[in-house]
Structures are given as structure tokens and as C-alpha cells.
Amino acid sequence: MASVSLSEAEKVYIVHGVQEDLRVDGRGCEDYRCIEVETDVVSNTSGSARVKLGHTDILVGVKAEMGTPKLEKPDEGYLEFFVDCSANATPEFEGRGGDDLGTEITNTLYRMFSSRSSVDLQSLCISPREHCWVLYVDVLLLECGGNLFDAISLAVKAALFNTRIPKVRVLEDEEGSKDIELSDDPYDCMQLSVESVPCVVTLCKIGCRHVVDATLQEEACSLASLLVAVTSSGVVTCMRKVGRGSLDPESIFEMMETGKRAGKLLHTALQDVLHKEESLGPRRQKVGFLG
């Protein structure tokens, strides 16, 4: 991760503030920073989204391609994740420097989406055992300002919401050979349902309390964090402890409860924004990086 150097006095200041439920920028322990979400930023993808959470900037592009279903799940499509930690975020990510962090985030994403209810994979099947849609979800990390996992999961959810997969028909002729026909209308697409897609809430333990949405400075003061993937109904799909410190079981349960609360609010807010954006239709003013 991008490193920030803090003096002991600054760390003490942050830790003491958190004990009083007052963080450096005036937030409470369960408050998020201002989040900006925009979809359809890159036009030659099936779906894309950009999330800006404080100084963290994430761009996700989803490309839908046709492939063969996996052997053990012949009537389902699947998702492939790839995270690229761009050198834009910090010079340490140049060349292969960002590969470690990228692999860690990719594995977390796979684990989050491994639950059967997250995405309806059967809707991605075209003909069992032969053709299915493969969604390549590519995450590009542009700027690192703390709390990467939350921003990435929000961006992935928004990009999947924005994904339009063309409708195909399978035509079978007399000899039994199948032909795939794409409809002529470019707007004749199907949308994925993202109701059960989880979002990650990262809780960092600072002193005796835990905070949601830590900045880089706060992450430097915390010894251990808990990543909780929560769906909009409050169901936890995946949980992971990161960091070099240790947590005791009571704090893990407390953090999980906080995570579920914060996750539900996050989901409602994201759904509102996405629906509002979609209701503006094709005449929406696209801002992207120019705004």
C-alpha cells in the first residue's frame, strides 16, 4: 500500500481522538467520507464505473465475452476478476511492484463472489455445456487514499449494475449444429440483477474502538482490521482479518455488528444514486475525469 510517514505525536493524537468518537476530519467512527460514483465512464466496455472516496480513486470496466462453461457448473456463466495497481497511485507500484496488492485484492473479490446468491450466474448461460457469458471485471487502482476494499467493492457493484449484455439466440439447424445470433438492435440487452451483490466494509481497530472508512493516516495507526462483506439485507458473505496485530473475539463480534449497520446504509445510498443516474437516461451529462 502507499505508505505515509507519521510521527509518534500524530499517532497519539489520532488514537486519542478516536477514543472520543472524533476523527481528524471531524467524522464520527461510523461515518464515511464523501463518495462520488459515476457509471458508463469508458465507452467500449459492457459496463464501467468510477468511484472516488476521499483520495481513493477506482475505475472498473466489465467486458462480457463468450466462453465455455466450467466443467463442474455446466449451466452457469462465471466472473473473472483482475486488479491492476497502477503506478499512478504511487511509484512503488511501477513494474511488478503492485502485483502483491493486486493479487490480494483479486483473491478477496473471488471469495466475496463465491457465494451462490451474489450474482445470478444461470442468467449468463447461453446453452448448457457449450456457450456462456464470461464477465471479465477489471479493476484499475488510480489513487490510494486509504480504504481500498470498500471503494473497490462499491465500484464493482456499480459497474455490474451498469453492465449491458447483448441478448443472443441459439439457432439449431437440421444437422444439429448450433449457431449463435446476436440481435440487430444494439439496445436490446439484458441487465444483471445486483440486489444481492455484497459490499465490503473495512473496520480498523484503533486503540479500543474501531472506525469505518479509515484514511491512510488512520490505517497507519491501526494494528488490525476486519473486512466484512455485507449484502443489502445484512447478510454477511465473507469475513477476513488483515493486519499484523491480533483481535479478541468480543471485538470481532462488535466490529461485525458495526459492519452490518454501516453496510446496510452504504447499500441504500448506492442504490439511490444508481437509480437516479439511470433515470436521467442517455441525455445524462457525463463528467468522468473532466469535472
Place this chain on the structure above:
Amino acid sequence: MAGLELLSDQGYRVDGRRAGELRKIQARMGVFAQADGSAYIEQGNTKALAVVYGPHEASVGRVSIRGSRSRALPDRALVNCQYSSATFSTGERKRRPHGDRKSCEMGLQLRQTFEAAILTQLHPRSQIDIYVQVLQADGGTYAACVNAATLAVLDAGIPMQDFVCACSAGFVDGTALADLSHVEEAAGGPQLALALLPASGQIALLEMDARLHEDHLECVLEAAAQAARDVHALLDRVVRQHVREASILLGD
């Protein structure tokens, strides 16, 4: 040609432009707060981001193989460039964003271009990193990268001799085309990439692919140079606008 007319009888190209017309360019400086300098440019459908770190101590905090070989130069700054294009940037999904041959070559070309323009003698024994990220590739990626990197270097406050403006050019049916899109590049005709220092007219980088008769070289070069000068006028406006906004915020 395979049924696609790159230049119609009335002189219109595939996207409705004239032969010497550029695509719509929009740019913004200071996109990221944490980097020393950053810029974003959109040339038609090609979108590129450039970020500059430096001047800083040479090869600090680098774990990569390339970094360990870079050493500080005693009389000037080291310019280090990386070109990376997102996996979703092209029509066909790319497997590796950087590290392949083409990205390495582009990185070297960018380095050559900027070593000609940046006043490296002013920062001996230090390093300037320029990282370019292509978000969407629709032809003219080298030109977009150079233009974005120029703005980012200016945003970082690193002294340069002059702007570096780049544009691509091609040759179809006896006419030179400026600012090629992906469709025109894929058609296989001659392509010229030019990076120009507009005030003096000096060429920082010149690259040409495919066969072109030397009689036509002059007019293609002139088309690219004119397009680069047009880009310069635009980038100049963007920089002045940015400085105006910054001074308003500072309350001058």
C-alpha cells in the same frame, strides 16, 4: 480496400472529419491531489491519464527489476517513463496492462521525447517519474499520452524548454490525414507519429510505419506538424485556464 472508404469523394473521413481536422480535445490538469502533477486528456474516444512524481531521489522505494538498475546521473535528472494501458481499453480485452513489448517500447519512446524537452540539468542526481495510463484506446494513443504527460509535467512545476505536442498522420488517396482514429490505423496505410516543440519547430520524436514514397513524406510531415501546432494552441488555453482558476482559489 475491404469495403470501408477512409476518404470519400467529397473529402470526408469515416467519422465525418475533413482531412486535416483534429478530433475534439478536452483536457484537465490537477486530477489527483496526491501526485506531484497529473493531467487527463480526451482526444475523440482516446482517453489518457498522466501522473508525474518528482523530482525526487533516484531509485528510492523501488522494488522492481528495472528500478534496481537505474542509477542517479551526476549532471542531470533521470527521466523514467512507464506506459500502461488498461485491460478494458481496447476492443479485445488485453491480458497484461504493462510489461509486454509494446508497452516497454512506448515507455522508451516517451522517455526519449521528454528527455529532449525537460531541463534535466537543473536537477542533477534526481529522478522524474512519468506514468501514463490509457483508459480507452481509439487510435493516436502515443499522441494522447505525450499531450497528457506535457500537461502533467507542467502541473508538477518541472521546468521544460517548451510544450511537447504530438499528433499522428496518415496518407490515403493522395491526401495526408491528421489525427488517425483506430479504424484508420487498422486499415494498414502509412502512419507517422510526430512529437514537436512548437515554439522552435524542433522535432522531439518522429516515427513512421509502412511504406511511403519519399515525395509524399513532406506533405504528411507538414500535416502532422500543423496538427501538433493546433494541439499546442489548445493545451496553452488549458494551462492558462488552470492557472486562472488556481489564482482565484488562492484569492489573488
